[in-house]
Amino acid sequence: MEAKPEAVLEGAGGKAIEGRSLGRIAWMRLKRDKAAIIGAFVVLFLTLVAIFAERPFGGLIALFGDSPNIPNNDLIDPLTSAPIGAWGGISLEHPFGLEPVNGRDLFARILSGAQISLLVAFLATLLSVVVGSLMGVLAGFFGGWVDTVISRLMDVFLAFPLLLFAIAIVGALPDRALGLSGNGLRIAVIVFIIGFFSWPYIARIVRGQTLSLREREFVDAARSLGAGNGYIIFREMLPNLVAPILVYATLLIPTNILFEAALSFLGVGVNEPQASWGGMLTRAVDYYQIAPHFMIVPGLAIFITVMAFNLLGDGLRDALDPRAR
């Protein structure tokens, strides 16, 4: 038969639908997935908020009032350290209330923390995608000892108690390195650690996909036409790997947001006074009985962001790989 099998999606009932491009089908499916669309909008919104939080001209934070690092001691009850007023001092000027002890504006700090969360998560994901894809393709494409070495390496990485390691390494950091210092260095190192320790997750997926792609006809065809390994990997394999990589990258971002928040929660995140959501929660531990809003506000910020990315990621996965639904 001349019918091309790859152009036919055969579902559980033996149904086949017209051979439209995979991308268009995915897009149509995604558009129908309400949860994913909501997730996508929230992600877009949060990303814009993070980008425009402090720039240009002081950004959204300046637009709504207080700077994230300015204390308001006169709004704090000196005897209890809690903000004066109901619900942690929530008011028009301070829509999310105030931090206990120093009275910093939580709205501004949440926005400022959003930058850190998203920046770290995006960059770390990028790093693990680059490293993971490369390793996965190499392992899957060359097989043999290359595969063995890379697979063992992944095993070793997965055998490390990650969180402990990350904390210990960040804690042992010098003050200045690689021409960076302060929070710049801190962010770079956190990105590096998160990205570097999560590449095996991407690599595993990519390796599996590469293994199956390697057996496909078009690779043989390219090879029979005399194409080199490099050409096959970059021109034939990678385009076919984009979809799974995109899906797992989207699903890795929320994991990385949680990872960054956990590091900050354990006290090895960015340095104060730069706000971070996890860092705010650490502080909240001491005050959650007298100022519960201080725990709830950053907690919800993390939750909503992570949930939005998960919704989008799930939607993308379902759209691109209907069997996984």
Added chain:
Amino acid sequence: MTSPAPEAFLELRDLRIHFPTEDGLVKSVDGLSYKLERGKTLGIVGESGSGKSVTSLGILGLHKGGRAKISGEIWLDGEELVGASADHVRTLRGKKMAMIFQDPLSAMHPYYSVGAQIVEAYRIHHKVSKAVARKHAIDMLGRVGIPQPDRRVDDFPHQFSGGMRQRAMIAMALSCDPELLIADEPTTALDVTVQAQILDLMTDLQREFNSALIIITHDLGVVAELSDDILVMYGGKCVEYGSAEDIFYRPEHPYTWGLLGSMPRLDREPTERLLPIKGTPPSLINVPSGCAFNPRCVYADRTEGKSTSQVPELLETEGGHLVRCHLPRTERRSIWDNEIKPMMEST
């Protein structure tokens, strides 16, 4: 819909199996009717997606409780199955009717031994002890030609070779002496010599049990010698039905011609295709208007435009030979006799 029970052992009347999906309604089987007697063999031929497997799963009632919308009638030995309760159909499955699936590696459970899977099939319908069932399983394995069945009975599917697995699959299907046996692409995964053995085995067993046999395949060659009747499916519909001789010597549908032309033959290079069918099978959601085959049909322009505007009906051309085509009968005969047949013989 209560029509009188037919005399035939198996009869399908206007069977429709539709799947609502997010992308639209998929009409996998759309108005299919045929009859089959005990001891006879029916070959159902078509490309993947033509609805042939869906039909047989429908007969077994495996779509019940799922998302499929089923209408029409299925009469088996005087019982109507579409309207019957799922639980009743279940009691018939395996005993009255059984199925041999394609790709036995995935169709057998990887965690259970071959013997255990046959034992299970037997004990559903027979209240016997495990030991008795095991003995039966060994018997069955022996009968389908597996050497040392008493040792192999405890092996797992992945420890069998492809042909052995297919034999084990057959043993499992036959373990309760079914009266209707459906074989779905039973030999696709096998090499040619093993194919022949398996097909011989199935006809031998059919004769022994006097059961009705349906062989589903995309390869006309497989059914050529075994079948009494052949049904060609395209886009969920029957496009041609007749005796094996009708189909092989007097085919009248352009799609059947294409299938015949792409049949591998020993005297031809295996990769060579004489009469390629251009294009891809039709979408079952957006079925082409008019004749579902028209986008791929070389002769569509000879129908005076009916091809794209009207759905052709399945009409009898002569004694039991049915064809669904807009081309006038005479023109079909002349195309076959003058254009196709000589081309196939010349090579």
Added chain:
Amino acid sequence: MPGSDPPGHPGRTIVVAFIVRRVIAAVLMLAVVSMATFAIFFLIPRALGQTPEGMASRYVGRDATPEAIQGAVKRLHLDDPLIVQYGRFAKGIVAGEDYSLGPKKAECPAPCFGFSFNNNQPVWPTLVDRLPATLSLALGAAVLWLVTGVSIGVVSALKRGSVLDRAAMTVALAGVSLPIYFTGLVSLSVFAYTLGIFPGGGSYTPITENPVMWFQALVLPWITLAFLYAALYARLTRAGMLETMGEDYIRTARAKGLKESTVVTKHALRATLTPILTIFGLDLGLLLGGAVLTESTFSIQGVGKLVIDAIRGNDLPVVLGVTLFAAFFIVLANLIVDILYAVVDPRVRLS
């Protein structure tokens, strides 16, 4: 080639060889992890300019004289080359080590992870002492999440698209999106401090002392930890179950005339649960090395809290010890899972 194998059972020797191979791999893995850990904690600080005296200064008090620091350097052999120090560290784990703690040499029997900088106690007994708390937390939560997560996942898959499925999956998605320390704090705030149903943080009591208090104090941590994992497992199980239910062998089982309940329990569940159990083993192994976030949120004095306190106090031997200990559990879990998998899935044995 499966077909070319001799008929019959895989030989006992093959299974034994498989296990031996995995055990050797696990031991090698631990050796590599221990080296990497040691390098990170000793090589990196030294590369960043840490001196033996600097390390020793952590062992001496606030009023350390240079002589006292030199004494500590000598006593702890901190001036040896790192490779010698690693050798001694490795030997201590395998064979034990003697340390001077006063008038007499004190013996630190194997496995000796050295002495805490902070309280001069040997690390290993401290670890062992902390293990029951972590064990209680991890095992209790594991039972909870395995039962709830898997059953919700299975039911969701079977009732795919129903209100129940949608509700369960929404909650599960929320569950995997919530930071555990946040859910922990909220549950403490609501159930311990507002409603007073359960005791607050830090009330863990060993089961040997008071089983009732042990249980009460662990209810909130169990639920908090199990919520996250149950959400994860419900999603995994549902996806796995859906995939399995679409497998050809499920269709075969139905075609035999099996009851749907038998199809689900005997055929589908077994195939779905095998990979879930693998992940379960690894997750449990990871948790036994210290449920860091949960333990710190609820102030449970387990292995995870120990290491967090040690990291904050720069107590290297403890950090090193716990990290290795945790890695040991992960490797052990891997090993057990590998072997169990071979038992459960007959296809693995010969490959």
Added chain:
Amino acid sequence: MRKTNALALAALGTVLTMGLAACGGTAGGGGNTSSGNNATGDAASAAKHNDAYTKVVNPSDAKGGTLKYALSDEPDSMDPGNTYYAWNWNFSRLYSRPLMTYTAQPGEAGLKLVPDLAEAPGEVSADGKTWTYKLKKGIKYDDGTEVKAADVKYAIARSNFTDELTDGPKYFAQYLDSGDYKGPYKDKDLNNFKGVETPDDYTVVFKLKAPFSEFDFLAANPQSAPVPQAKDTGVDYEKAVVSTGPYKFESHEVGKQLNLVRNTNWDPATDSVRKQLPDRIEVQFKQNAEDIDNRLIAGQIQVDLAGTGLQSAGRAKIVNDAKLKDSTDNPFTPFNRYAMISTKVKPFDNIDCRKAVQYATDKVATQAPWGGPLGGEIGTTAMTPTTVGYKAFDLYPNGADHKGDLAKAKEALAACGQPNGFEANVAVRGDRTKEVQVAEALQASLDRVGIKLTIKKYPSGDWSAQYAGKPDFVHKNNLGIMIAGWGADWPSGFGFLSQIVDGRFIKASGNYNMMELNDPSVNELLDKGIQTTDATARNEIWAQVDQKVMESAAFMPFVYEKTLIFRPSNLTNVYVHPAWGMYDYTWLGVKQ
């Protein structure tokens, strides 16, 4: 610092007028132990906030019951010779008796030293370099054997001259004339330890390198409590300390639980300071801090051992509940919380830049992290109000409300040649939330005059050994400001100041004079003071030192620390001992 403790004292009058509404001066009822059980109940219901600061609350002689302590942390060691925690110097007296100790009375009277193991205060030789103590006869260990002078000598030797016992202070090693003695673990012959002599079983003679007029304070350190050489197990001695006090070890699981029971070999006739009321004393370590507060308020435990006061949630509860508030006391601790401004790091090597910091700081904001007024008084001097020699003064008045005098700060900046401000670093112990919050408040304060601070966090474990206490590191990393705190080891100006302001104490590592102040006039005054035997004259000198230190503008106090401590109603015989700023643990009883 990390573990210090100490004592307080003299200007208690001042303190009381600042901290309390009523009852100035010294306490009454300190020795009044005759009231019966009826009176106890009345006293309990009548007790007001801060009552235990001035008198004994719930006085009772009723014996029996189990007194329960909890600690959120883990002690360095329960060995009296190997600990630097203030609470432990208080608590360890339950099972160990140093040569001297503090009078059991609230208020100023409590700071007077009385002989404990010794018969009388030390006799100093004419040259001031020899101090002689006579031991009381008949004092026994819990096993019934008698305490000998050699055991005191051995205790000093092990706690000050070994590499193994590292946690306590090393004052004896610093002041005793002991040559290059290697300590009893390396040198088994105690006769080679020349710094202490024992001419007979009841006489201990200390030989000093130089005159030291406050030696009695050193003799009050638990390191002088006797240890029988045969029972010493080094670091592990804390597992089974041999007792001389009213209680002895029943069991001790390190880091978890310590149980004490009555020591029948303790003779109250020989002891003027301790009581022996409860049958048992139980201590739980590593408890959750908030949980401790809850259990205290519920009366399930009686004392938070660390004496550092309630957590924020507990504090909020107290503030909003007048009845609960009556069960609390708000004493000064011996701690001053301050910033040291380096005299070596640019641009702070210029005194005007340091003054700019002093003027610009909003001390209300830096007070907030400590818990506002309940957590500390805004400070303006190096010495704390409870230190002997304290005099109040303020060289850098930063506004009537202490929120900063920005005009003066800008003047100072101009004088420094940095009219637009500058960038600098502030170092802080990263794992101490309150100190980090102080650094943040300071950052926001100084930002107002253009001084841009970057916060540098370092782990507290290595803080003095590796970071702020290492001048090399400070210079290399431009740590201009360091957030720190100090509590004296004994409540005198010398005890408080010598370690942190004496230029000759600047060490290459483990340095506490982080500002690197090396003012010859300060150094000379310290020398002069410690050789002055007349207490009044001596205290006058300490006040002068304080003045000089503050003139350097390198020392910027934030608060004189206070705590809000809770006394459950079933705790009897409670008063705040001024030496520790916490309840006198040797007196407490429990109502059954």
